[in-house]
Amino acid sequence: MAEFPWRALVRGVTAAEREHRSRADTLWRDHDVISAVRERGIADGLSIAREHHAQVVAQARAGELGPDPYDGAMHSVWLHGDWRWLTRNMTTEEREAAADAVQRHSNLLNDGDGAGELTSLRWWAE
Secondary structure (H helix, E strand, O other): OOOOHHHHHHHHHHHHHHHHHHHHHHHHHOOOHHHHHHHHHHHHHHHHHHHHHHHHHHHHHOOOOOOOHHHHHHHHHHHHOOHHHHHOOOOHHHHHHHHHHHHHHHHHHOOOOOOOOOOOOOHHHO
16 A cells, blocks of 8 residues: 555654654763754754644645645745755655755745745755
């Protein structure tokens, strides 16, 4: 049975969140407070992205959503999460598709004001 793309995204975001929380706990025990707070902030951002993603999927299932839920979820991960961590294990084709989704959602939010490509979105091409 084929997996829905949003399930794979949730798994990736949840794994990233766990990894950053684990790093934060280790750093806290090692008295590296600044790094621990940074890692905890990344984990919290991923948690926000995951919750937003769940809301988007629920709205899409209920027929209450106009824009593509995948685009919104990927944009949320890019905005609140660790985009580089999430995309580093993807193929170039998957990265490009994810980046295109983020850019489409950003353009939708900005009403197509021509703001251009988002900074560090395609980090692998830099």
